[in-house]
C-alpha cells in the first residue's frame with residue numbers, strides 16, 4: 001500500500017531526485033519531443049462576475065471549443081452533449097416537465113444492444129459502442145428521474161438520500177450518483193514513476209491532489225485494469241510533485257514541468273489508441289496546485305479537450321465548467337481531519353465575520369486595507385494575536401470570509417464548512433467545487449471583489465432566519481467535503497468522481 005507523503009523540503013537530499021531525473025531523461029529519449037511555449041492558451045470563454053444564474057444558463061448553450069472531431073488525427077467523432085449537465089445546472093425545481101425537451105433528441109439514438117449493427121469489423125470499436133450504450137442508458141435513467149414529479153418517492157439508499165435546498169436538483173443528483181456507482185469505470189495509466197506520477201502530497205494545502213491520486217491507486221470499485229472497458233482515462237501526474245522536483249526557482253523556469261507533461265502525453269498517445277481516438281476528451285488530469293491550469297496548457301488538447309479537475313478554477317484562465325471540474329482545496333496540516341469538524345450553535349457565535357491570513361494577492365490586500373483593525377463585527381487579521389486560536393475564531397463567527405489568494409480557490413471555504421461557519425466567498429471568476437450539483441447560494445454568500453467595502457452591510461442585510469437556514473445547510477453539505485481514508489460514499493473523493501462522471505456523460509463518441 002502506498003504511503004501519503006509530503007512534498008520534499010530538501011530536493012537534493014532526496015533519493016527520489018535521481019530517480020526522477022533518470023525517468024525524465026528516459027521518457028525524453030523515448031519520444032520525439034515537440035516544442036511548447038508556456039503562455040497559457042486563454043479560451044474565449046469569459047465571465048465578468050461570479051454570477052451563478054448566468055453561469056447555469058450559459059451551460060445550456062453547447063460549448064464552443066476547438067472541435068476534436070474536425071481533426072483528422074482522430075478516428076472517432078465526438079458529439080458534445082450538454083444535456084445532463086444543463087439539467088443538473090437548472091436548479092429551478094424537481095418539476096421535471098421543463099427539462100423534458102432537453103433530452104428530446106436522444107430518443108433517436110439507439111439505446112439497447114439489439115439496436116446496434118450486428119457486424120462489427122473492429123473489436124475495439126464494438127467495445128466503444130458498448131461503452132456508449134451503457135452511458136446512453138444511464139442518461140435515460142437520469143432523464144427519467146427528472147420526469148418524476150412525485151417528490152415523495154425517493155431513491156432508496158441505506159447511507160444517505162440527498163434532499164433539500166443545498167442541491168440544484170437532489171433527486172437527479174441521486175439518480176446520477178447511483179448510475180455512476182453501477183457503471184463508471186476509470187483506467188489509470190500505469191506509465192510514469194513516483195515521485196511525480198502515481199503519488200502526491202497527502203498533507204499541506206494541496207492535500208486533495210495527492211489524496212485523490214493515492215485513492216485512485218488503491219481504488220477497487222471504479223477502477224478497471226482493462227482500458228477497453230473504461231469510460232475515462234486518468235493521467236496520474238502530480239503538478240505539486242513536479243513543481244517540487246522540476247521547477248527551477250532561481251530562473252523561474254517551468255520548462256522541465258511542461259516538457260514532462262508533453263512527453264507523458266506523447267508516450268500515452270503513442271502506446272495506446274485512446275488518446276488519439278478522442279484527442280483527449282475522455283481523459284482527465286487533476287491538480288490542486290496554482291499551476292495546474294498553466295501546466296495543462298503545454299498540451300493544447302489537454303487544455304482544450306480533456307477534463308481538467310482543478311482547485312484553481314478560474315474562468316478567465318480558460319476554466320470551462322462544462323468540461324472541466326472544480327474540486328476543493330483542503331488544508332490538511334496533520335493529514336487528519338479529526339477535531340476539525342463541528343462547531344457550536346448559532347447562538348454562541350458572537351462575531352459577525354472573521355478572517356485571518358497574510359497578504360497573498362490583490363484581493364486580500366483590498367480586504368486588509370479595508371477591514372483590518374477597523375470594526376468589532378468584521379474581524380480581519382493578517383496575523384492573530386498571541387493565544388488566539390484560529391479554529392476557535394472560526395467557531396465563534398457566524399460568517400467566515402474566504403477571499404481568493406493568488407489563485408481563486410481558498411482552503412478557508414472548507415475550513416468554514418467544517419467549523420459550521422457560513423462561508424463568504426470573495427472572488428471573481430471562481431467556479432466553486434461541485435457547482436453542478438450544489439446550490440452554493442443556499443449555504444454561502446458570494447461577494448464580488450468590488451463590494452469588499454460593503455461586506456458588513458451585505459452580511460447585516462441577511463435576516464436571522466436566512467442565516468439560520470444557511471447554517472443548517474452548511475452542516476448538511478459538510479458530508480460532501482469530508483476526507484475519509486478509505487473513502488466513503490458521497491464524500492469529497494466520490495463527489496470529485498461524480499464531477500468527472502458528469503463530464504463524461506456530456507460527451508458521446510462515435511466511430
Ligand SMILES: *[C@@H]1O[C@H](CO)[C@@H](O)[C@H](O)[C@H]1NC(C)=O
Pocket residue numbers: 049051052053054057
Ligand atoms: C445574473 O445573471 C442573470 C441572468 O443573466 C441576470 O438576470 C442577473 O441580473 C445577474 N445578476 C447579477 C448580480 O449580475
Ligand SMILES: *[C@@H]1O[C@H](CO)[C@@H](O)[C@H](O)[C@H]1NC(C)=O
Pocket residue numbers: 056057060086087089090091092093095098
Ligand atoms: C430551467 O427550468 C425553467 C423552468 O422550470 C426553464 O424556464 C429554464 O429555461 C430552464 N433553464 C435551463 C438552464 O435549462
Ligand SMILES: *[C@@H]1O[C@H](CO)[C@@H](O)[C@H](O)[C@H]1NC(C)=O
Pocket residue numbers: 070071072
Ligand atoms: C486534415 O484535415 C485538414 C482540415 O480539416 C485538411 O485540410 C487535410 O487535408 C486533412 N489531412 C488529411 C491527411 O486528411
Ligand SMILES: *[C@@H]1O[C@H](CO)[C@@H](O)[C@H](O)[C@H]1NC(C)=O
Pocket residue numbers: 093095097098
Ligand atoms: C411544474 O410544471 C407545470 C407544467 O409546466 C406547472 O404548471 C407548474 O406550475 C410547475 N410547478 C412548479 C412548482 O414549478
Ligand SMILES: *[C@@H]1O[C@H](CO)[C@@H](O)[C@H](O)[C@H]1NC(C)=O
Pocket residue numbers: 150152153154
Ligand atoms: C408517490 O410515491 C409514493 C411512494 O412510492 C406513493 O406511495 C404515492 O402513491 C405516489 N404518489 C403519486 C401521486 O403517485
Ligand SMILES: *[C@@H]1O[C@H](CO)[C@@H](O)[C@H](O)[C@H]1NC(C)=O
Pocket residue numbers: 073269270271272273276
Ligand atoms: C497518435 O497520434 C500521434 C500523432 O499524430 C502519432 O505519433 C501516434 O503514433 C498515434 N498513436 C497511435 C497509437 O496510433
Ligand SMILES: *[C@@H]1O[C@H](CO)[C@@H](O)[C@H](O)[C@H]1NC(C)=O
Pocket residue numbers: 314315316317361404405406407408428429
Ligand atoms: C483569474 O485569472 C485572471 C486572468 O488571468 C487573473 O487576472 C486573476 O488574478 C485570476 N484570479 C485570481 C484570484 O487568481
